[in-house]
Amino acid sequence: ERVYLIRRGAVRLSRVYESGEEITVALLRENSLFGVLSLLTGHRSDRFYHAIAFTRVEMITAPANSVLRAIEEDASVGLLLLQGLSSRILQTETMIETLTHRDMSSRLVSFLMVLCRDFGVASGKGITIDLRLS
Numbered sequence: 001e002r003v004y005l006i007r008r009g010a011v012r013l014s015r016v017y018e019s020g021e022e023i024t025v026a027l028l029r030e031n032s033l034f035g036v037l038s039l040l041t042g043h044r045s046d047r048f049y050h051a052i053a054f055t056r057v058e059m060i061t062a063p064a065n066s067v068l069r070a071i072e073e074d075a076s077v078g079l080l081l082l083q084g085l086s087s088r089i090l091q092t093e094t095m096i097e098t099l100t101h102r103d104m105s106s107r108l109v110s111f112l113m114v115l116c117r118d119f120g121v122a123s124g125k126g127i128t129i130d131l132r133l134s
Helices: 037-041 064-073 075-099 104-119
Strands: 002-008 011-016 022-028 049-053 058-063 120-123 126-129
Touching: 002 064, 022 075, 022 104, 058 064, 064 075, 075 104, 104 120, 104 126
Parallel strands: none
Antiparallel strands: 002 058, 011 022, 011 049, 120 126
């Protein structure tokens, strides 16, 4: 029922399934959107997600119906939303590609490359991924 925009920080978006298993569906960073499913479908989603901050986070939040009105009034708002969703789709495709590698070491290397690209901080010693992951 709300749309969230991460202005600063990193968030893990996960879903708990009926079996009790929790699966990470996205690692989000600055300028990432979430909570847009009900906005796009026009009704409340039956999917429930957990958002967990990895770092200090600043977010902007708005009711989905307010965002919809803003899109109707100004097409540039819709374009920004579309760009955010396109970014999420590309991230999801990258994660799928990462997880389809056959052996564990290849999956780990691919995942670390994604983390370096999306969350890495370059220094003279290399790239630091300043997230607490398990």
